[in-house]
Amino acid sequence: MTNDIEEQLTSGMRQEVAGVAFGSDVLGAATRRHGRRVALQRTSYAAGVVGLVGALAAAVLIGGPGASTPGGDPAASASDSSSPSATGDTPQLQLASAVTASENVSYRLKITTGSKEDPNAWGTAEGAWDPARSTGWLTTQNPGGVGYYQRMVDGTFYVGSSGSTTWKQEPNNGNLEYADALGGATGASADPKELFAALREANAKVTKTGARTYHFESTRTYDDKYAAGTRTLVGDVTVGADGRIAKVSYLATDTSRVKPGVKSPKAGLTLKSDHRLTLQLSDYGVPVRVERPKNVIVAR
Amino acid sequence: MRWKRRFEGLDILVAERGSSLLATAVLLTGSRAGGEDLVQGALERLMRHWHRVHGDKEGYLRRTLYNLAVDQWRSRRRRPEVLTAVEPPGQPDGTDALHLRQALVQALATLPPRQRAVLVLRYWEQCTEAEAAEILGCSIGTVKSTASRGLTRLREVTAAWTVDNVPASNGVKR
Numbered sequence: 001m002t003n004d005i006e007e008q009l010t011s012g013m014r015q016e017v018a019g020v021a022f023g024s025d026v027l028g029a030a031t032r033r034h035g036r037r038v039a040l041q042r043t044s045y046a047a048g049v050v051g052l053v054g055a056l057a058a059a060v061l062i063g064g065p066g067a068s069t070p071g072g073d074p075a076a077s078a079s080d081s082s083s084p085s086a087t088g089d090t091p092q093l094q095l096a097s098a099v100t101a102s103e104n105v106s107y108r109l110k111i112t113t114g115s116k117e118d119p120n121a122w123g124t125a126e127g128a129w130d131p132a133r134s135t136g137w138l139t140t141q142n143p144g145g146v147g148y149y150q151r152m153v154d155g156t157f158y159v160g161s162s163g164s165t166t167w168k169q170e171p172n173n174g175n176l177e178y179a180d181a182l183g184g185a186t187g188a189s190a191d192p193k194e195l196f197a198a199l200r201e202a203n204a205k206v207t208k209t210g211a212r213t214y215h216f217e218s219t220r221t222y223d224d225k226y227a228a229g230t231r232t233l234v235g236d237v238t239v240g241a242d243g244r245i246a247k248v249s250y251l252a253t254d255t256s257r258v259k260p261g262v263k264s265p266k267a268g269l270t271l272k273s274d275h276r277l278t279l280q281l282s283d284y285g286v287p288v289r290v291e292r293p294k295n296v297i298v299a300r
Numbered sequence: 301m302r303w304k305r306r307f308e309g310l311d312i313l314v315a316e317r318g319s320s321l322l323a324t325a326v327l328l329t330g331s332r333a334g335g336e337d338l339v340q341g342a343l344e345r346l347m348r349h350w351h352r353v354h355g356d357k358e359g360y361l362r363r364t365l366y367n368l369a370v371d372q373w374r375s376r377r378r379r380p381e382v383l384t385a386v387e388p389p390g391q392p393d394g395t396d397a398l399h400l401r402q403a404l405v406q407a408l409a410t411l412p413p414r415q416r417a418v419l420v421l422r423y424w425e426q427c428t429e430a431e432a433a434e435i436l437g438c439s440i441g442t443v444k445s446t447a448s449r450g451l452t453r454l455r456e457v458t459a460a461w462t463v464d465n466v467p468a469s470n471g472v473k474r
Contacts, residue, residue, distance in 0.1 A: 005404070005451060005454060005455055008397070009401075009404045009405075009423050011401050012401030012402065012404045013327055013405060013408075013424045015398070015401050015402070015405070016402075016405045017323035017327060020332060020335075021319055022318060022322060022336060022339075024336060026339050027310070027311060027314045031307075033340070034344050297333060297336075
């Protein structure tokens with residue numbers, strides 16, 4: 001009987017998995033999770049582009065009285081208080097005013113990322129986002145031709161990819177995963193909400209370079225449990241005729257030293273990194289409609 | 301391109317060997333969804349240690365599948381293990397062998413993870429006891445005793461079956 005049951009078990013296993021094939025893009029999902037882990041590490045080490053999220057979150061007027069209704073007239077809602085041409089304001093206040101007008105209203109976006117030498121090297125992502133409804137989408141086209149798709153429908157997050165017939169519903173904090181979409185290359189810095197926060201940063205040096213263009217420079221030091229270092233952002237902002245942010249481009253450079261006791265990366269290492277990012281925002285107030293995907297696997 | 305440079309050859313490995321890895325993972329977890337999650341976890345670990353894994357990346361993935369299967373289950377709250385005997389059909393109808401195999405695979409999914417891993421290594425991968433011990437990082441004696449306990453429990457589950465009715469020739473002799 002012993003041999004029989006062993007043979008039947010072997011046959012049963014073969015029968016069970018005959019023709020089994022992936023129903024979802026497992027490699028893509030692993031890549032995204034890996035990218036997220038890298039992004040989180042970078043955020044921990046470098047405090048993100050803006051690492052300001054905590055410090056400045058209070059200043060972000062989510063759902064505040066200035067919020068616009070999707071489909072409303074963005075120019076109308078921005079014109080009363082947000083024109084960067086308001087006289088008497090410093091460039092920093094003018095920029096802050098444009099940021100305020102840009103928050104809490106839906107928009108289309110396009111993100112391009114790359115290195116210092118090649119600004120387009122790491123791919124592009126396009127999408128739309130309605131912060132009031134936590135609804136939007138983001139499609140990433142990587143240089144290798146693989147597309148990654150994110151959808152958020154009323155705060156429920158789905159990811160998919162080209163070549164896969166299924167989507168995964170994943171736990172999420174209610175925001176599209178910009179760092180994830182771009183392979184972890186940008187940390188959290190591609191998220192307009194966090195970029196807006198960065199532009200409000202008190203120690204950023206802002207100069208006006210044209211009627212609606214600004215240059216900014218910001219240097220932050222940080223010292224957390226993993227590393228101590230310096231993060232520098234140098235970039236330009238264009239404000240549209242509607243008084244809202246139309247384009248942000250910057251070069252971020254980071255230099256840090258890993259603290260004793262940290263296993264990975266090795267303690268004592270000096271880490272240097274840089275990336276370029278361009279964020280274009282348009283069609284403020286656009287209605288954002290996203291279809292809930294079919295054929296969804298719910299991830300634990 | 302950046303991804304391709306960083307994990308060169310991984311997409312080809314998954315395309316060519318993914319189904320085989322998934323089959324092992326399905327047997328280790330008891331479901332396709334669980335198997336996909338397990339393969340994904342192994343791929344993430346490979347990406348994390350990419351520069352330290354030289355040579356046989358499929359071997360690394362396969363070992364990781366087993367270790368994750370055992371560790372993940374160990375880290376969860378232990379499920380009550382209820383082994384229910386699977387009754388054979390009343391009248392032999394020519395599909396008894398099929399049913400017995402299904403019953404065995406179902407029973408396999410109820411075994412503790414280490415017993416399951418050992419049985420998958422021995423009877424799916426056709427590993428020797430020494431090879432199974434190396435993959436699981438335990439002694440040959442442990443593999444022998446674990447396999448014996450696993451088979452005993454499978455035998456209990458299918459005790460009602462008359463094995464004489466089942467053609468052994470459908471199995472593959474090792």
